[in-house]
Structure formats: structure tokens, C-alpha cells
Amino acid sequence: MKDLMARVAEARRSGDPDALVALIPYARLLGISFSEAGGALEFRLAFREGNVGNPHLPALHGGVIGAFMENAAVLHLLWTQQASRVPKVVDFSIDYLRPGRPETLCAACDVRRQGRRVANVAVQAWQLDEAGERREVASARCHFLLADPEAESAGI
Amino acid sequence: MVADEDSDARLAIARRFFETIPHSAVLGMEPVAVGERTLTARVPYRESMVGNPVTGVIHGGVITTLVDQTSGGAVIAALNATRAVATLDLRIDYMRPAVPGEAVYAHAECYKLTEQIAFARCSVYQPGVDDPIAMSMSTFMRVADDGPTLVEGVA
Structure with a gap:
């Protein structure tokens, strides 16, 4: 490919988020989707039995929550930036606030800073309670490399 | 040897722990060695785990799951219990991409236990390659002794 x-x-041109997700096998395995509304992107992880980490509660796997948020950051950068390649994760830090219940998990990204080579992205993940209020599940921050050094020196 | 019997028993408990976790079964994650406060686990290479289809490198998220579960498993080994622990935070530095087509290993150590908190570190690597793929630090909250057991019938 x-x-x-x-x-x-x-x-991106055809406004088809599913076509973007389809390019990343692990995003497909988890069951990630996203949509754009009012200029903002919202990511969703549909509940699947295979994403459970603690079957007794039950709760989503902490690693899956992290992986979903990292995927959201990559997809966000691919959808909104003119990246010259798939962003390469440098570091990823996540704070877990509540267990992820066995239902849809949502996430949104905030690109705090984007230079030519590196981007800092904050990601929030939440679920909706019975009253429709956001209940924060996790907060993450990550850095990505956006370009190869060769591309950089070639002025791409 | 008694030490070997102990480690075999710990490995058997770790296997049952991994088997009860649906997502770990999806990824094919399995423990390979368990110490008094350490755990080594591996995840095989599968096409469905790829993050970049051009290079075939597995997704960072797979590494996150491997690290979270291996670190949590090391904490459980250190507690010598089968109670669940909850991840408070976890940080991973990615030093190099995993070599496509090969299994990835994680070795975690619970290096400090307090009454309520457990501290763990974890390195991610592939056999035969000196450079680690990733390094991680994490903290876990111990849960009450009357909390849910991880493996039915063991605790």
C-alpha cells in the first residue's frame, strides 16, 4: 500500500471517516469510528465483548482505553493536518479516572501545539450517564513525529 | 526444586488470569515467566494489530495493552494475591518501532508496594535485539481485600 x-x-476530500479508519487494521479490530460536527471531531469506541479487561465488573480493558485514545489522536492528525506520513508516536501518558463501563466510549482531541516535526495532542475520553452528562473516563497526552528528517530537509 | 514449583504455580495462576481477560485473548497475549514481583508476557504478531499498513509495524496501542496488563500482572504477583488492581496512570516512551512479523515481549517489575499504591516499570522488547521498543512507568491502586477475585476459585 x-x-x-x-x-x-x-x-478526507470525500468526507468519509470510515475510509480512513479502514486503512488502520488495529483501529478496525477495536471498532473505532468518528464523525465531524460543527468543526469538531468526535471518536467512538462501540462496546464489544472483546474489549473487556475485567469480566467481573465488567469494565473495558485499560489498555484498550489507551489504545482507543492513541488511535483517536492519530486519526485526528491525519484528518485535520497535512501530515506527510502516518504520525509516529513518541510518548503516551494516560490518567485513568473511572472504570470504562461496557458501553460506548467517546473521545475528543485537542492539538495543543503543532510544529513542523512534532505535535502535542491532549485526548479526553468519556461516557454519558443516565442524564446524558459526560462522565470522564480517562485523560491522555501524547507526542507524535509528523515528518521524516529527509522530508524536512527537502522542504516538504 | 521448591523455587521452580513456586514459579510454575505462579505461571499457572497468571495463565488463568490472562485467559479470563477477553481482550488479552483477542490479542493472543500470554505470560511466559512469573517471579515474586515480576512478569514477562508476549503478544504474537498478527495482521489485525498493524498500525501502519505501509510498514506493517504493530500499533502503539497494542504495546499499551501489553504494558498495562503485564505491569498489572507484576503488581498482582508482588501482592501474592488474585485481587484486581486498578491502573491510576501509565506512561510509555516509544524508542523504536517493533520489527514486523515477530512477537513482542514485555517484562514488568513491581518495584515498590505501599499500603494503597503499587509502582511498576516495564520494558518492551524483541528477543535478539538489544534496543528496547518501549519503556514504561505506571502506578496502580490496590483494591480492598474483599474486592472481586480475578480467577474464580483461586483466592
Whole structure:
């Protein structure tokens, strides 16, 4: 798949988030989707038995929550930025606030800073309570490399 | 040897712990060695875990899951209990991409236990390659002794 970034650009042009998710096997395995409304992107992790970490509570696997949030950050950058390649994660830090209940988990990203080479992205994940209020599940922060050094020196 | 019997028993408990976790079964994660406060686990390479289809490198999120579960498992080994623990926070530094097509290993150690908190560190690597793939630090909250057991019938 040599024309990956061309396919990313095509998904963006045609406004088709599913086509973007389909390019990343692990995002498909988890069951991630996203949509754009009012200029903001909202990511969703549909509940699947396979995403459970503690079957007794039951609760979503902490690793799955982290993986979903990291995926959300990558998809957010691919959808909103002119990245020259798939963003490469440098570090990822997550605070767990509540157990993830066996239902849809939502997330939104905030690109706090984007330079030519690196981006700092904050990600919040939440579920809705009975009253429809957001109940924060986890908060994460990550850095991504956006370009290869060669691309940088070539002025791309 | 008694020491070997102990480690075999710990490994058997760790296997049952991993088997009860649905997502760990989805990824094919399995423990390979358990010490008094350490756990080593592996995850096989599968196409469905890929993060970048051009390079075939597995997704950082798979590493996150491996690290979370291996670190939590090391804490449970240190507690010598089968009670659940809850991750408070976890940080991972990714030093190099995993070599595609090969299993990834994680080795975690619970290096400090207090009455309520457990501290763990974890390195992620592939055999035969000196450079680690990732390093992680994490903290866990111990749960009450009357909390849910991880493996039915063991505690």
C-alpha cells in the first residue's frame, strides 16, 4: 500500500471517516469510528465483548482505553493536518479516572501545539450517564513525529 | 526444586488470569515467566494489530495493552494475591518501532508496594535485539481485600 497518504487525502476530500479508519487494521479490530460536527471531531469506541479487561465488573480493558485514545489522536492528525506520513508516536501518558463501563466510549482531541516535526495532542475520553452528562473516563497526552528528517530537509 | 514449583504455580495462576481477560485473548497475549514481583508476557504478531499498513509495524496501542496488563500482572504477583488492581496512570516512551512479523515481549517489575499504591516499570522488547521498543512507568491502586477475585476459585 504505497499510496497510503493519497488514500488518506481521498478519504478526507470525500468526507468519509470510515475510509480512513479502514486503512488502520488495529483501529478496525477495536471498532473505532468518528464523525465531524460543527468543526469538531468526535471518536467512538462501540462496546464489544472483546474489549473487556475485567469480566467481573465488567469494565473495558485499560489498555484498550489507551489504545482507543492513541488511535483517536492519530486519526485526528491525519484528518485535520497535512501530515506527510502516518504520525509516529513518541510518548503516551494516560490518567485513568473511572472504570470504562461496557458501553460506548467517546473521545475528543485537542492539538495543543503543532510544529513542523512534532505535535502535542491532549485526548479526553468519556461516557454519558443516565442524564446524558459526560462522565470522564480517562485523560491522555501524547507526542507524535509528523515528518521524516529527509522530508524536512527537502522542504516538504 | 521448591523455587521452580513456586514459579510454575505462579505461571499457572497468571495463565488463568490472562485467559479470563477477553481482550488479552483477542490479542493472543500470554505470560511466559512469573517471579515474586515480576512478569514477562508476549503478544504474537498478527495482521489485525498493524498500525501502519505501509510498514506493517504493530500499533502503539497494542504495546499499551501489553504494558498495562503485564505491569498489572507484576503488581498482582508482588501482592501474592488474585485481587484486581486498578491502573491510576501509565506512561510509555516509544524508542523504536517493533520489527514486523515477530512477537513482542514485555517484562514488568513491581518495584515498590505501599499500603494503597503499587509502582511498576516495564520494558518492551524483541528477543535478539538489544534496543528496547518501549519503556514504561505506571502506578496502580490496590483494591480492598474483599474486592472481586480475578480467577474464580483461586483466592
